[in-house]
Amino acid sequence: MEKSCTLLIHFDKGTPAIANEIKEALEGNDVSAKVDAMKKAIMLLLNGETLPQLFITIVRYVLPSEDHTVQKLLLLYLEIIEKTDAKGRVLPEMILICQNLRNNLQHPNEYIRGVTLRFLCRLNETEIIEPLIPSVLQNLEHRHPFIRRNAILAVMSIYKLPQGDQLLVDAPDMIEKVLSTEQDPSAKRNAFLMLFTCAQERATNYLLTHVDRVSEWGELLQMVVLELIRKVCRTNRGEKAKYIKIIIALLNSPSTAVIYECAGTLVSLSSAPSAIKAAANTYCQLLLSQSDNNVKLIVLDRLNELKSSHRDVMVDLIMDVLRALSSPNLDIQRKTLDIVLELITPRNINEVVLLLKKEVVKTQTGELEKNGEYRQMLIQAIHSCAIKFPEVASTVVHLLMDFLGDSNVASAIDVVVFVREIIETNPKLRVSIITRLLDTFYQIRAARVCSCALWIIGEYCLSLSEVESAIATIKQCLGDLPFYSASEEGEATDASKKTPQASSITISSRRPAVLADGTYATQSAASETAFSPPTIVQGSLASGNLRSLLLTGDFFLGAVVACTLTKLVLRLEEVQPSKVEVNKATTQTLLILVSMLQLGQSHVLPHPIDNDSYDRIVLCMRLLCNTGDEIRKIWLQSCRQSFVKMLSEKQLRETEELKAKAQVSHAQPDDLIDFYHLKSRKGMSQLELEDEVQDDLKRATGEFVKDADDANKLNRILQLTGFSDPVYAEAYVTVHHYDIVLDVTVINRTKETLQNLCLELATMGDLKLVERPQNYTLAPESSKQIKANIKVSSTETGVIFGNIVYETSNVLERTVVVLNDIHIDIMDYISPAVCSDTAFRTMWAEFEWENKVAVNTVIQDEKEFLNHIIKSINMKCLTA
Numbered sequence: 001m002e003k004s005c006t007l008l009i010h011f012d013k014g015t016p017a018i019a020n021e022i023k024e025a026l027e028g029n030d031v032s033a034k035v036d037a038m039k040k041a042i043m044l045l046l047n048g049e050t051l052p053q054l055f056i057t058i059v060r061y062v063l064p065s066e067d068h069t070v071q072k073l074l075l076l077y078l079e080i081i082e083k084t085d086a087k088g089r090v091l092p093e094m095i096l097i098c099q100n101l102r103n104n105l106q107h108p109n110e111y112i113r114g115v116t117l118r119f120l121c122r123l124n125e126t127e128i129i130e131p132l133i134p135s136v137l138q139n140l141e142h143r144h145p146f147i148r149r150n151a152i153l154a155v156m157s158i159y160k161l162p163q164g165d166q167l168l169v170d171a172p173d174m175i176e177k178v179l180s181t182e183q184d185p186s187a188k189r190n191a192f193l194m195l196f197t198c199a200q201e202r203a204t205n206y207l208l209t210h211v212d213r214v215s216e217w218g219e220l221l222q223m224v225v226l227e228l229i230r231k232v233c234r235t236n237r238g239e240k241a242k243y244i245k246i247i248i249a250l251l252n253s254p255s256t257a258v259i260y261e262c263a264g265t266l267v268s269l270s271s272a273p274s275a276i277k278a279a280a281n282t283y284c285q286l287l288l289s290q291s292d293n294n295v296k297l298i299v300l301d302r303l304n305e306l307k308s309s310h311r312d313v314m315v316d317l318i319m320d321v322l323r324a325l326s327s328p329n330l331d332i333q334r335k336t337l338d339i340v341l342e343l344i345t346p347r348n349i350n351e352v353v354l355l356l357k358k359e360v361v362k363t364q365t366g367e368l369e370k371n372g373e374y375r376q377m378l379i380q381a382i383h384s385c386a387i388k389f390p391e392v393a394s395t396v397v398h399l400l401m402d403f404l405g406d407s408n409v410a411s412a413i414d415v416v417v418f419v420r421e422i423i424e425t426n427p428k429l430r431v432s433i434i435t436r437l438l439d440t441f442y443q444i445r446a447a448r449v450c451s452c453a454l455w456i457i458g459e460y461c462l463s464l465s466e467v468e469s470a471i472a473t474i475k476q477c478l479g480d481l482p483f484y485s486a487s488e489e490g491e492a493t494d495a496s497k498k499t500p501q502a503s504s505i506t507i508s509s510r511r512p513a514v515l516a517d518g519t520y521a522t523q524s525a526a527s528e529t530a531f532s533p534p535t536i537v538q539g540s541l542a543s544g545n546l547r548s549l550l551l552t553g554d555f556f557l558g559a560v561v562a563c564t565l566t567k568l569v570l571r572l573e574e575v576q577p578s579k580v581e582v583n584k585a586t587t588q589t590l591l592i593l594v595s596m597l598q599l600g601q602s603h604v605l606p607h608p609i610d611n612d613s614y615d616r617i618v619l620c621m622r623l624l625c626n627t628g629d630e631i632r633k634i635w636l637q638s639c640r641q642s643f644v645k646m647l648s649e650k651q652l653r654e655t656e657e658l659k660a661k662a663q664v665s666h667a668q669p670d671d672l673i674d675f676y677h678l679k680s681r682k683g684m685s686q687l688e689l690e691d692e693v694q695d696d697l698k699r700a701t702g703e704f705v706k707d708a709d710d711a712n713k714l715n716r717i718l719q720l721t722g723f724s725d726p727v728y729a730e731a732y733v734t735v736h737h738y739d740i741v742l743d744v745t746v747i748n749r750t751k752e753t754l755q756n757l758c759l760e761l762a763t764m765g766d767l768k769l770v771e772r773p774q775n776y777t778l779a780p781e782s783s784k785q786i787k788a789n790i791k792v793s794s795t796e797t798g799v800i801f802g803n804i805v806y807e808t809s810n811v812l813e814r815t816v817v818v819l820n821d822i823h824i825d826i827m828d829y830i831s832p833a834v835c836s837d838t839a840f841r842t843m844w845a846e847f848e849w850e851n852k853v854a855v856n857t858v859i860q861d862e863k864e865f866l867n868h869i870i871k872s873i874n875m876k877c878l879t880a
Helices: 019-027 031-046 054-061 068-080 092-105 110-120 126-141 145-159 171-181 185-198 200-209 211-216 219-235 237-250 256-269 273-289 293-309 311-315 318-326 330-341 349-365 371-388 390-405 409-425 427-443 447-460 464-478 486-498 500-509 525-531 545-550 555-575 579-601 611-625 629-662 686-701 710-715 837-846 862-872
Strands: 717-719 727-736 739-748 754-764 767-769 775-778 783-792 798-807 815-818 822-824
Touching (some): 019 031, 019 054, 031 054, 054 092, 068 110, 092 110, 092 126, 110 126, 110 145, 126 145, 126 171, 145 171, 145 185, 171 185, 171 200, 185 200, 185 219, 200 211, 200 219, 211 237, 219 256, 237 256, 237 273, 256 273, 256 293, 273 293, 273 311, 293 311, 293 330, 311 318, 349 390, 371 390, 371 409, 390 409, 409 427, 409 447, 409 629, 427 447, 427 464, 427 545, 447 464, 447 555, 464 555, 464 579, 545 555, 555 579, 555 611, 555 629, 579 611, 727 754, 727 822, 739 754, 754 783
Antiparallel strands (some): 717 727, 727 739, 739 783, 754 798, 767 783, 798 815
16 A cells, blocks of 8 residues: 655656765755755655654754755655654654744744645644644734635645544634635635635535625636535535526636636536537637647537537537637647537538638648648548538539549548549539549559549449540550560569569568458568558659559559459440440550550569459450450449448448437436426526526436436446355446546444454555555444545556454454455456547558467357457457
């Protein structure tokens, strides 16, 4: 069990100070040497040293010092040393410091008085504090505000001690008088805080008495007022109407901290639309006025919470939220777009898309280094807008197609995927998209974008002019045949003979590539370039982009070109009446395919064509030479049907997710119904009426009882002792991020009073207990709730074990009941979250997460085992 610590200082362990050196420095007359020695002593104490021999030296040579720095360090030293023995009794030598503390509390210098009062706030030993109380109370009336504010805090901390209400019986009365006469804002805040903590009714009465002047109070006091309002309304919801008026008044405060807290308090207390709108407006105002990115991110989190619970109110503020896109920070832009995309309605879609288009255009001219990533986010946002509201697709698709040749490959891929989906879902746009795509195809510089664009061309060029134009464009981008000359091949052969070793090393050093389904493929240096920046080529009409990519060895793209040309020729047979033209196109295509195979098998490139690409190109050649109706149907119809099916499944999945989100729990059939129209409206403001109605609606739809998941709580109760033990204990374990809270119920099953009952816990693994165990007295057949906090420092499995120790009046020795172990599993930390397939694949390729795990299971079927894993670890299967 670690000791509690009120002070934390960084200490470099490389230069340890020796106790004798510190002692000598303290005994000298040099003040600066004393300061250094005190600092070293404090650091050693904080790092586990005891230094018992220093105490008397400090009492003799440091206590009399008049230097302020030495006196401050002395108080820090007294704060951290052990003041009690093993049995909890105050050490006799501590009496030596009491007189010094009393002198400090009556010292003519204000600083010495103030820091001594501050020190008393961190003192828990009643025997030391009791003789100092008269001096502390005298300081409540001191002329200097620094002393008064610290005296109030000292009174509060003394009153909060276990026997504090006996030491200072009339403390609330005194502080209430101080509060009514105090003029210093900080001292006034401390006085109100003391009443709020120790005598809540007095604080509430003071607030309601001075309700008209709350807006004139200082920022610090207003913050405590808001805290009080939250606490009062949590315990008594019926009184919240009078407090909401105070919060509304404080929304006009000049302090940003106060209005932020007001907005949060308003949302937690009221569901009235006008209150929520006031809070949302406040958040939007903060979002635009604050320059700190961290503040913006926190405010966006609050707006995100509002969006999920009060979407109707947030829809009206969508354009205000969008103004946060002016920030250059990517995290802020991402969060803003996430919020906005869920607030889009038919009324605001046009405004939103117009603004997003302007932002896309800005990314072309701006010189920010992360413009490419921002553009990618904007494209994805426009994509989802166009899917939800197909009527806006026509206004954005042509603008986005300008970015097919973007140097940022990720954003170019997003554009081409968007175009692929829009051309299927919006048949009216098909002709204009195809025309634009053929015009801009030569600008595409990334192999993956080329592949997708070629698929679109192959599937959606239907008329004679489109097919002919598509074939001509592809031929133009491939350039003149053959792809290499005989002299080039001769040079390449000579070079390969000289360095046969280098190429083989290159191949073997490459790590496997991650395919779309999560499996691995061995990838050569040449084919890997299809996924990396070097493949981006400067496309132009003189030297085609497809030709440049093929000459880097990208034969997967070559196979896509072959399939696209084959589809175009098959479609040309259907739409071209002239057989001569069809045969001419067929022979030209065959020549291109043969040239690609020759290139793949030549020595011009460092690596030959891979088998898959070779087989696909050969298949295309066979097909062009001998076409059957069945094959034609597969090539010209089945591919498109598969794509349509994929889109419909995606849409179905999204609608099911929305339905699942929309389902809320309902109230019980025998719950009371509150009839709004029969209520007395006398003396109620519009806001109070709205709030009452919203509360009734929440009660009717079961929102108030939604959090109390009692059945789930029962499943997580662990029995710690047996039913026959004299003390029965069970624990409810709550895991929240890196904190574990054990809520232990202890029941005395005997007819005797159990004294000094203590729950002693210990941990194994990366778990740490936060608090010391306390002793309790348990009456016969009574129960006690004991909470234990545990910190988690890693994701490894940990064990909590311990026992309950108690004494009875009859037996002199202590009785021990051993508890069952509690196993804290990593699965308790994993909470379900959502991630898109593409984002997951990107992360999977980026991070090397794979570990081989030996599995011992009784499940025989692979599919059943996969489903079992998916259910256990909150994941989904990408390829199912």
